[in-house]
Amino acid sequence: MWNQYISAATTDDVIKHLSEHGAQARIVAGATDLILELERGIRPGVETLIDVSRIPNLNRITLDEDGIIHLGPLVTHNQVATSKLLRERAYPLVRASWEVGAPQIRNRATVAGNLITASPANDTITPLIALDAWVVLKSMRGERQVKLQNFYTGVRKTVLQPDEMLVDIAFKGLDANQRGTFVKVALRRAQAISVINLAIVLSFQDTVITRAAITLGAVAPTIIHAEMAEAYLIGKELTDQVIERAAELARNAARPIDDIRSSADYRREMVRVFTARALQAIHNGREQAGMPANPVTLMSANLENIPANFSSTQHGKESLIHTRINGQEFTFTGGSEKTLLRLLREDAGLIGTKEGCAEGECGACTVFLDGSAVMACMVPAPRADGAEIVTIEGLANGDKLHPVQDAFIQDGAVQCGYCSPGFLMSAAKLLEERSSPTRNEIEQAITGNLCRCTGYYKIVQAIENASKVQET
Ligand SMILES: Cc1cc2nc3c(=O)[nH]c(=O)nc-3n(C[C@H](O)[C@H](O)[C@H](O)COP(=O)(O)OP(=O)(O)OC[C@H]3O[C@@H](n4cnc5c(N)ncnc54)[C@H](O)[C@@H]3O)c2cc1C
Ligand code: FES
Numbered sequence: 001m002w003n004q005y006i007s008a009a010t011t012d013d014v015i016k017h018l019s020e021h022g023a024q025a026r027i028v029a030g031a032t033d034l035i036l037e038l039e040r041g042i043r044p045g046v047e048t049l050i051d052v053s054r055i056p057n058l059n060r061i062t063l064d065e066d067g068i069i070h071l072g073p074l075v076t077h078n079q080v081a082t083s084k085l086l087r088e089r090a091y092p093l094v095r096a097s098w099e100v101g102a103p104q105i106r107n108r109a110t111v112a113g114n115l116i117t118a119s120p121a122n123d124t125i126t127p128l129i130a131l132d133a134w135v136v137l138k139s140m141r142g143e144r145q146v147k148l149q150n151f152y153t154g155v156r157k158t159v160l161q162p163d164e165m166l167v168d169i170a171f172k173g174l175d176a177n178q179r180g181t182f183v184k185v186a187l188r189r190a191q192a193i194s195v196i197n198l199a200i201v202l203s204f205q206d207t208v209i210t211r212a213a214i215t216l217g218a219v220a221p222t223i224i225h226a227e228m229a230e231a232y233l234i235g236k237e238l239t240d241q242v243i244e245r246a247a248e249l250a251r252n253a254a255r256p257i258d259d260i261r262s263s264a265d266y267r268r269e270m271v272r273v274f275t276a277r278a279l280q281a282i283h284n285g286r287e288q289a290g291m292p293a294n295p296v297t298l299m300s301a302n303l304e305n306i307p308a309n310f311s312s313t314q315h316g317k318e319s320l321i322h323t324r325i326n327g328q329e330f331t332f333t334g335g336s337e338k339t340l341l342r343l344l345r346e347d348a349g350l351i352g353t354k355e356g357c358a359e360g361e362c363g364a365c366t367v368f369l370d371g372s373a374v375m376a377c378m379v380p381a382p383r384a385d386g387a388e389i390v391t392i393e394g395l396a397n398g399d400k401l402h403p404v405q406d407a408f409i410q411d412g413a414v415q416c417g418y419c420s421p422g423f424l425m426s427a428a429k430l431l432e433e434r435s436s437p438t439r440n441e442i443e444q445a446i447t448g449n450l451c452r453c454t455g456y457y458k459i460v461q462a463i464e465n466a467s468k469v470q471e472t
C-alpha cells in the first residue's frame, strides 16, 4: 500500500519530509480514513506515509488565557468525548465526536483527520464551523491560519497544500450565555455515516437570541450555514412558532443529493424535523439528553506512552519491527507495508485475531495497542514498532481463562465463533475501564463488534455475568 513509512518524532521532521516528498507523501494520524483510501486507490501516487502519532504533546486539549480552546492534531474522538472542558464549553463537538464510528475507531481516529478528509458527511466539521473554529497550517514556508469555513473547496477538497501539516484546531469556547447541540441522523446508532447532521449554537441575552449558527452536513458538497434561519432567529425567543419557521428555513437551505443512504427529499425533511427538535431541546434545557455523563471508551488510562528515546525512523521494505505482543518480544522483517492485522496473523502466527471486513466495520480484529482497544485492520504495521500489543491469545492468565472467556462458555454466547475474539477483547477492556458496567454501557462497548449468529442477547448477558464474577 505504501513504499516508505516514516515514524516522525517532531513536527519539524514532518514538515521537512513533506517539503522533500511533496504530493508523494501523506501524513498519517489514526489511519482510519487513509488506509481505506490507499486500498481503494483514492490517493494514487502516494508512496510515503509520515506517521505523526508518536510526536509528544500533540494530543492535548488546552484553554489559553484568552479563552480560546486548542485541540492538537492528535486529539482523538474519544478524548473529545470524555473531556470535561469540552463538555462545558463545546458540547456540540463532544456530541459529534461521540457519534463517530465505535470505540475502537474513536481511540485512533483524530479530529484533525476528520477535518482533512473533508467528506461533507464527516461529523466534527459541522459543529466546528458552528463554533467558528479555525485551523493553523504549518510548512517550511511558515504558518497560516484558515477559518474552517474557508478550508473547504468541494467534496473531499480543502486548501491544505501537500507540504502543510495541520498543527492546531482552535475556537472560542461557549460562555454562560451560549447554548448548542449536535444531531446526527444515520441508518444505525453506531458505525454509520451521517444521512444528515446539524449543529446549532445560539447566544442569548436573557431569553432573546442575539447570535445564531445553524450548520448542516451531508446536504451539500461542503458543510453549509442555514443563513436564512440564522438571520430569522436574531432578536426572537424560542416559541413554538419561531422554532417551526426556523426549521422550515433550515430545510430550504439544504441542497442534498439522492444516494444509497437516503433520497434528497428525505434528507431535506430530516433537516426540518431535527432542526426543530434541536431548537426545542435547547429551549427546554435538554440539549444534552441521550449523551452519557461518562462515555465508554475502551481507551488506555495512559495516553503518554511514547517509547523512551523515540527518534524519527524510516521503515522500508526490509526494515525490522520490534514489538511486544502478549508480554513477549518479537522482531519482524519485511512487514512494513502491511496492516497490524496481517502482521499478527501472517508473521506472528497469532491467528486468533480475525479478519471479518478489513474496513474497520466488524471488530473481529480488535486488539489492544498501547492499552487501547483498536481495529488491527486499520493500523499500519510499522506503528507496532516499540509498541505494546495484546491479542486474544494474551487474554487468559496462563491456564486460567479471563472471566469474560469463562462467561462466554457458560452462557453459550458463541455460535460459529468468528466474531468472539473481538467481542472478548472489547468486553475485557470494558471491565478494566469500569468493573460494574450497566447494560447500556455494555451495549456501548460492543457497538464496534458485529455478530451475524447470536443476536447479541447472550453476549450482553455473558459480559454482565463476567462483571459479577469479577466483583466477587
Ligand atoms: C469503520 C469506520 C467508521 C467511521 N465512522 C465515522 C463516523 O461515524 N463519522 C465520521 O465523521 N467519520 C467516520 N469515519 C471516518 C474516520 O474515522 C474519521 O474521519 C477520522 O476522524 C479520521 O481521522 P484519522 O486520524 O484516522 O485520519 P487519517 O486516516 O490518519 O488521515 C485522514 C486524512 O488527514 C490527513 N491528515 C491527518 N492528520 C493530519 C495533519 N495533522 N496534518 C495534515 N494532514 C493530516 C491524512 O493525510 C489523510 O489525508 C469512520 C471510519 C471507519 C473506518
Ligand atoms: S474491523 Fe477489522 S476486520 Fe473488521
Ligand code: FES
Binding pocket: 413, 414, 415, 416, 417, 418, 419, 420, 450, 451, 452, 453, 454
Ligand atoms: S458467533 Fe458467529 S459471527 Fe458471532
